[in-house]
Amino acid sequence: MSERVVSGVQQEGDSQVDYTLRPKSLKDYIGQYKIVENLKISIAAAKQRSEPLDHTLLYGPPGLGKTTLSTILANEMESPIKITSGPAIERAGDMVSILTRLRKGEILFIDEIHRLNRTVEEILYSAMEDFVVSWMIDKGLKARSMNLPIQPFTLIGATTRYGMVSSPLRDRFGSVFRLNFYDNKSMEMIVKRSATITNIESEIEGIIEIAKRSRGTPRIANRLLRRVRDYAQVKANNKISKIVAQEALTKLEVDEIGLDNNDRLLLMSIIEKFKGGPVGIDTIATSISEEAETIEDVYEPYLIQMGFLERTKKGRLVTERAYVHLDITPPKKNTTDQATLF
Numbered sequence: 001m002s003e004r005v006v007s008g009v010q011q012e013g014d015s016q017v018d019y020t021l022r023p024k025s026l027k028d029y030i031g032q033y034k035i036v037e038n039l040k041i042s043i044a045a046a047k048q049r050s051e052p053l054d055h056t057l058l059y060g061p062p063g064l065g066k067t068t069l070s071t072i073l074a075n076e077m078e079s080p081i082k083i084t085s086g087p088a089i090e091r092a093g094d095m096v097s098i099l100t101r102l103r104k105g106e107i108l109f110i111d112e113i114h115r116l117n118r119t120v121e122e123i124l125y126s127a128m129e130d131f132v133v134s135w136m137i138d139k140g141l142k143a144r145s146m147n148l149p150i151q152p153f154t155l156i157g158a159t160t161r162y163g164m165v166s167s168p169l170r171d172r173f174g175s176v177f178r179l180n181f182y183d184n185k186s187m188e189m190i191v192k193r194s195a196t197i198t199n200i201e202s203e204i205e206g207i208i209e210i211a212k213r214s215r216g217t218p219r220i221a222n223r224l225l226r227r228v229r230d231y232a233q234v235k236a237n238n239k240i241s242k243i244v245a246q247e248a249l250t251k252l253e254v255d256e257i258g259l260d261n262n263d264r265l266l267l268m269s270i271i272e273k274f275k276g277g278p279v280g281i282d283t284i285a286t287s288i289s290e291e292a293e294t295i296e297d298v299y300e301p302y303l304i305q306m307g308f309l310e311r312t313k314k315g316r317l318v319t320e321r322a323y324v325h326l327d328i329t330p331p332k333k334n335t336t337d338q339a340t341l342f
C-alpha cells in the first residue's frame with residue numbers, strides 16, 4: 001500500500017521534494033480559493049489587533065496541503081511554528097511541556113489530531129480557551145491542580161477524519177476548513193509550477209496529462225511528475241510530451257483519470273463478490289486484505305468524488321458510472337437494492 005504511486009499519504013522520497021516545491025506564501029498558493037480568501041481576512045484582522053490567529057482545524061484527504069497551509073500561515077503571521085502529531089504526544093506531561101514552552105504568537109501544528117489520547121487532549125481545552133494549563137501535582141490525598149499561564153498561541157489541527165475529532169475539541173476551534181480535491185485547472189498550474197522550479201522540460205499537453213491522472217492531489221502530482229521525468233530521461237531525450245506522459249503513467253498502471261490497480265481491485269471485488277453492494281466496509285477490507293481505515297481515508301474519498309462509489313446505511317455501493325469506466329455491463333434493473341440506484 002505504501003508503494004502506491006497514487007496514494008496521497010506521504011512516502012519515502014516525497015518529503016525533500018515536497019519541501020522544495022511547497023509554496024511559502026499565500027500569493028504562491030494555487031487552488032482552495034475560498035479557504036485562502038477566508039484565511040487572508042483572518043490574518044489581516046489578527047495582525048491589526050496584534051493577536052494570534054484563531055485556532056484553526058483543517059481536514060480532508062491526505063496530500064492536499066494541510067501542513068503546507070500551516071507553514072504558510074506561520075510565514076504570513078511572521079510567527080514561529082512547532083510541528084508535531086497526535087501519536088507523537090504520548091503523555092499529558094509531554095503536552096504540558098510543549099504548551100509551556102510556546103512563545104507569544106507561536107503556531108502549534110498538530111497533525112493527525114484525532115489520534116491524541118484522551119488525557120493529552122484534555123490538557124488542550126483550557127490551553128486553547130484561556131491560555132492556561134491545569135496540571136495535577138502530588139498524588140493521593142495531597143493531589144491538587146495547579147494553573148500555569150501560557151503565552152497566547154494558535155493551535156492548527158489537521159486531520160483526515162473530522163468525525164473522529166471529539167466534540168469538546170472541535171468546539172474550541174474558531175475556524176474549521178475542509179480541503180477539497182483540487183480542480184483540473186489548479187492541478188495543471190501546480191504541475192507546471194513544479195516542473196518550472198525543478199527545471200523539467202515539458203510541453204503543456206504533457207503537464208495536462210499528469211494533472212489529469214493525479215486525483216486532484218498535489219502530492220500525487222509531484223510524485224507522478226518525478227516518475228514521468230525519469231521515464232523521459234531514459235526514453236525520450238528528457239522532454240515530457242503528452243505521449244511520453246501517457247506511456248510512463250500507463251506503465252505505472254495509472255489510468256487516464258488516476259485510478260490504479262488497487263482502486264480497480266476494490267471496485268471489482270465489490271462487483272464480483274458482492275454483486276456491486278451494498279456491502280460493509282469491514283467485509284470489503286477482508287476481501288482485499290487491506291485495513292478498513294486505509295480504505296476509508298485513502299481509497300474512498302476519490303472514488304466517491306468521482307461518483308464511482310456511494311456510502312449508504314447498508315454499506316458501500318458501486319455506481320453505474322464505475323461499471324461504465326471499468327467497461328463492465330451493469331446488472332439489470334430489478335427489485336433489489338441495485339434497482340434503486342440505476
Ligand code: ADE
Nearest residue numbers: 021023028029030190218
Ligand atoms: N505545491 C503543492 N501544493 C501546492 C499548491 N496548493 N499551490 C502551489 N504549489 C503547490
